[in-house]
Amino acid sequence: MLPFLIVLCIAACSALPSNxxxxxxxxxxxxxxVGDSNGEIHLEDLWVSLSDYLNIARFRPEVSNVYFLYTRENPNNGQIIFRNENWLSLTNYKSLRRTIVLIHGWRNSASSEFNNVLIPALLAAEDVNVIVVDWSVGAGSLSYRQVNFNCITSAAAVADFIKWLNQASGSTLSQYHIIGHGVGGHQAGIIGRNLDRDVPYITGLDPALIGWVNHIDRFRSNDAWYTEVIHTNYGIFGYIGDLGLVDFYPNGGISMPGCxxxxxxxxxxxxYFAESISSGGFTGTECLNYYAAVLRMCFSDKTLKMGGLTPKNGHYGVYYLETNADAPYSKG
Known part of the structure; x- marks a missing residue:
């Protein structure tokens, strides 16, 4: 009887798909x-297999993530922050400054345009610590479905790094602003969640759509004291619905002038966000909901400035505005 059961088990197992x-x-x-953060489009398989989980398990962001510090003392060459207090003391990190954390998207890295645009704008506007998170080992996978899972584990690692940095330096979460683009937009929110939602300000720049529509870990309005999302390619690369306490839909959220x-x-x-830091422009008109915003049918008297470095505590809702085709993009 036993040999028969063994043969039956082998036969059953061999009938199962290998992946x-x-x-x-x-x-x-x-x-x-699916579009990556470089603007390239890829045909992706969105069904997750056993081999995907095995590859996801191999991603160790606590080891592979790299943290580059930029300040007014070193605006062009990032200093790597290792989790070592003696090393930290050799960098230009200052515990009394505000700290802005930048999270890139799919197939990007520390040298992506997202960082190259925002770093000089942030340092010109305020004397801050800018920390660029390079999670390219997880974000660079050719498999988009794996990147979405890597985004979540990377967020946990970034949150742990921030906790260490605060403990080592005496900084507090009240000094932080986290900004993410694409898949990195969702990661920014997840980082806030891992920090008990005690970050004052999180900005999502066109957070990704595919794989996040029903995702329990997508960007949430309560991931920080104040959350703001800017939608510029809804329904294709970017998420269509409202995600933050405040959501802006420039030009209806798609087909930006000049693009x-x-x-x-x-x-x-x-x-747009970089310009908002320097000019304070971009005045949005409140909409009934995001449907009204994408249809460009917003007629309220209530307005709100988009972007900037100061959280707009106490504000919520959906806003529409129009931009110019060339810089300066703001119409006021």
């Missing part, structure tokens, strides 16, 4: 076109 599908990222077709591609639209979020 079984375990879940779907989103409802809808298995194969969908001729979805990749350009997707990138305009950080260009």
């Amino acid at each position: 079984p599908i375990l879940r779907k990222l989103d409802d809808g077709p298995r194969y969908q076109y 001729d591609s979805n990749s350009c639209d997707h990138a305009m979020g950080y260009h």
Whole structure:
């Protein structure tokens, strides 16, 4: 009897697929076109297999993530911060400054345009510590579905790094502003959640759509004291619905003036944000909801400035505004 059971078990096991599908990222077709943060479009399989989970388990962001510090003393060459107090004391990090944390998107790195646009704008506006998180080992995977999972584990590692940095330096969470783009937009929110939602300000710049529609870990309005999202390519690269306490839909959230591609639209979020830091422009008109914003049918008397370095505590809602095709993009 025992040999028969062994043969039966072997036969049953051999009948199973070698790489079984375990879940779907989103409802809808298995194969969908997804845009990365460089604006390139890829046909992606959105069904997660056993091999995906095995590859995801190999990503160790607590080891592979790299943290680059930029300050007015070193605006062009980032200093790596290692988790060592003696090393930290050799950098230009100052515990009394505010700290801005930048999180790039899919197939990006510390040298991405997102960082290259925002670092000089931030340092010109205020004497701050800018920490660029390079999670490119997790974000650079050719598999978008794996990147979405890596985003979550990377967020936990970044939160742990921030806790260490505060303990080592005497800084507090009240000094932080986290900014993320694309998949990094969702990661920014997840970092805030891992920090008990005690970060004052989190900004999501066109957070990613595919794989995040029904995702329990997507950007949430209560991830920080104040959360703001800027949508510039809704329904394609970017999330369509409102996610933050305040959501801005420049030009209805798609087809930015001066752009001729979805990749350009997707990138305009950080260009607009950079300008908002220096000019304080971009006045949005309140909308009934995000449907009204994408239809450009917002007629309220209530207005709010988009972006900037100061959280707009006490404000919430959806806002619409129009921009120019060239810099300066703000119409006031």
